[in-house]
Amino acid sequence: MVDFLFYLFSLTTLLAAGTVILTRNPINAAMLLILTFVGTGALFVLLGAYFLAAVQLAVYAGAVIVLFLFIVMLLDVETARSGKPNYPGLVAGIGVGALLVAGALVLYKRGDYFTLATLRESVPVGASTRSFGVELFTTYMLPVQLAGVLLLIAMLGVIHIGKRTRDSSGEEASHRQ
Amino acid sequence: MTLGIHEFLMVSGLLFAIGFVGLLIRRNALILFMCLELMLNAVNLALVAFSRFTETMGGNLFVFFIITVAAAEVAVGLAILVALFRKRRSVYVQELGALKN
Structure with a gap:
């Protein structure tokens, strides 16, 4: 089965x-x-x-x-952009x-x-949530904290990137080469 | 027959191969992100399999952290993609070669 x-x-x-x-x-x-x-x-x-x-x-x-x-x-x-492969x-x-x-x-x-x-x-071994919690908050305390910091940084980064600035809102990008 | 670790490792390896091939053959940046997720999933499967068959907890916890990092990575990557689309009107990587040369 x-x-x-x-x-x-x-x-x-x-x-x-x-x-x-x-x-x-x-x-x-x-x-x-x-x-x-x-x-x-x-x-x-x-x-x-x-x-x-x-x-x-x-x-x-x-x-x-x-x-x-x-x-x-x-x-x-x-959806279907047919260029040369x-x-x-x-x-x-x-x-x-x-x-x-x-x-x-x-x-x-x-x-x-x-x-x-x-x-x-x-x-x-990883069947119960209890075993996860015990391990996470004893042995793996530092990685948990680091993951929290990482999520915070990612959130701040996404907010900053997603913010529409004045020069990038126009149709013509100011950055051209 | 009973399942051993090599069945799970083979599925994981094939999933990783599919993700990698997709990363090489596709040019839509959205699909490329999906392929990255496929590869992370394959690694997660291998880690959970090793964790089960060696009866240690480390693999399970590592997968937990990988899922956390992958969620953050997808959020940042898609935000970058949206910002790029605003400037260039394209998500096709062959048209995004501004840093070339």
């Missing part, structure tokens, strides 16, 4: 991710990105990380996707993609290298 669910979710995730990078319409890409994030969240559930699955759904499938859709709506970019990028993409896929397959073949327990034998 768990095996079937694993293959179902990983296939869904990979197919949705593949369509994200191939579709022309950014709205479709954002929708399929939701499917990818939900599939990854389901894999987290299979791994016993229930709290992280919830965080994944709330932050990624919620906030980040809303942000993406909002920007797509705001920019109103033309990006040949150097295409060649590099196919080459690097083949190498990465080969690496993943080799990793799968050499899986016996990892002498670890299987999913059924191992115990989930």
Whole structure:
């Protein structure tokens, strides 16, 4: 049963991710990105990380996707711009993609290298929110504070960048070369 | 058969490969950000898998911080994209080569 669910979710995730990078319409890409994030969240559930699955759904499938859709709506970019394809990028993409896929397959073949327990034998460690809280506020206190500072700085930066200044509001940008 | 760590690592590797290939072949900056998110997700999956199979808590907590940083990164990146679109009327990276040469 768990095996079937694993293959179902990983296939869904990979197919949705593949369509994200191939579709022309950014709205479709954002929708399929939701499917990818939900599939990854389901894999987290299979791994016993229930709290992280919830965080994944709330932050990624919620906030980040809303942000993406909002920007797509705001920019109103033309969906199908047919230029000549990006040949150097295409060649590099196919080459690097083949190498990465080969690496993943080799990793799968050499899986016996990892002498670890299987999913059924191992115990989930990050299952409870309590264990997260205890670890976060004892061992990882400094990173939590730093993450808070980072979020504050990011918020200030976004406000500053998003503020419409006088010289950038015109149609003709003042900065030309 | 029972699931081991290599199945999860293979899915993670393939997801990372998809994100990387997308980063190379696409030219819409919005899609490029989505590909970055895909790659971060792949790394998160690998970390959670290692955390589960080695029965240590570190991987889970690291994923927590990665999600935090990724949310901040997307917010800042999309704000930069909006500011850029205001100036240049384009989100296609081949038209945004002002720093070239």
